[in-house]
Amino acid sequence: xxKNKPIILTFDYELFLGANSGTAERCVLQPTxxxxxxxxxxxxxxxxxxxxxxxxxxxxxxxxxxxxxxSQLQRMIRLGCNVELHLHPQWLDAYPLDSERWTFHKFDRYxxxxxxxxxxxxxxxxGLNILHGIVRDVNPAYTVSGFRAGGWSISPFExxxxxxxxxxxxxxxxxxxxxxxxxxxxxYYDFRDAPRNLPIWRFQDxxxxxxxxxxxxxxxxxxxxxxxxxLVINRWAxxxxxxxxxxxxxxxxxxxxxxxxxxxxxxxxxxxDMCSKYLFMKSLEATKDKLRVFASHPKTLCEVSFLNLExxxxxxxxxxxxxxxEECCAS
Numbered sequence: 001x002x003k004n005k006p007i008i009l010t011f012d013y014e015l016f017l018g019a020n021s022g023t024a025e026r027c028v029l030q031p032t033x034x035x036x037x038x039x040x041x042x043x044x045x046x047x048x049x050x051x052x053x054x055x056x057x058x059x060x061x062x063x064x065x066x067x068x069x070x071s072q073l074q075r076m077i078r079l080g081c082n083v084e085l086h087l088h089p090q091w092l093d094a095y096p097l098d099s100e101r102w103t104f105h106k107f108d109r110y111x112x113x114x115x116x117x118x119x120x121x122x123x124x125x126x127g128l129n130i131l132h133g134i135v136r137d138v139n140p141a142y143t144v145s146g147f148r149a150g151g152w153s154i155s156p157f158e159x160x161x162x163x164x165x166x167x168x169x170x171x172x173x174x175x176x177x178x179x180x181x182x183x184x185x186x187x188y189y190d191f192r193d194a195p196r197n198l199p200i201w202r203f204q205d206x207x208x209x210x211x212x213x214x215x216x217x218x219x220x221x222x223x224x225x226x227x228x229x230x231l232v233i234n235r236w237a238x239x240x241x242x243x244x245x246x247x248x249x250x251x252x253x254x255x256x257x258x259x260x261x262x263x264x265x266x267x268x269x270x271x272x273d274m275c276s277k278y279l280f281m282k283s284l285e286a287t288k289d290k291l292r293v294f295a296s297h298p299k300t301l302c303e304v305s306f307l308n309l310e311x312x313x314x315x316x317x318x319x320x321x322x323x324x325x326e327e328c329c330a331s
Contacts, residue, residue, distance in 0.1 A: 006319035014051035021102040022247020031244040031298035042313035049086035052127030084146035110186040171217040178267035199291035222270040224286035237276035245299030272308040
């Protein structure tokens with residue numbers, strides 16, 4: 001296999017966002033160190049979308065985990081990785097379960113759009129400031145240039161457009177073509193009209209709407225269609241797997257919602273986590289003609305995930321968003 005074929009590896013660096021956040025050690029520090037060790041071994045790089053609202057909560061509480069996380073983010077920069085902005089505003093409603101874990105007593109502010117415009121602006125700017133304060137100790141010229149919305153909930157973009165311009169955010173990576181969910185007040189996104197045949201595109205007013213003269217770039221997560229049999233095989237293969245993270249996410253709404261979601265073909269994100277070797281190889285075959293953009297989470301990695309990741313690093317060249325954007329601009 002030609003190693004010069006590029007892929008982009010992205011990771012959402014965050015804790016769980018339900019009744020039990022889990023610990024920084026298990027959810028981000030340990031698994032991300034293993035990712036970075038592999039990157040160092042293979043001279044590779046990735047993109048880490050850092051939940052800056054979590055960091056702001058740690059800073060407000062003068063929590064010792066912030067020092068450990070800052071050190072890890074600085075290692076990312078030293079290895080040539082990208083550190084970008086990710087925001088989960090429900091951290092505004094977090095309180096500690098103990099010295100290491102957090103819980104959330106409500107989720108009314110799960111989406112960034114649930115805040116007033118002034119609150120969005122403050123959180124956006126504060127998130128960028130805390131990231132820059134950490135990474136510029138290593139690279140004084142580093143500037144965060146990418147964004148991924150918490151819960152993928154990027155729309156309506158009009159609430160963020162001015163902030164992108166003001167803070168020199170060049171690209172978004174929230175869109176997964178074909179995905180749709182309406183679970184307000186938490187998740188809301190509709191990417192059913194996003195291009196399926198474009199690996200990257202320019203936009204102006206909404207990330208799903210292609211505009212060749214647009215000011216911004218959408219770097220979508222690659223999606224593919226998996227049939228029900230493949231999903232059942234995947235679930236069975238992972239039935240006894242232990243995941244890195246030690247927390248719990250938002251509870252599902254029960255069997256009825258699961259039945260509604262069940263269909264013969266399901267649109268899946270390209271990822272290394274929650275993915276058996278069987279489904280992983282099927283996903284690579286299904287996306288072989290695309291620029292592959294993976295979206296994974298350190299907290300939900302397992303031993304199989306690290307094998308999947310190492311396979312990618314041994315057989316493909318990891319690219320940065322800047323390379324993809326430059327090629328997009330050139331064309």
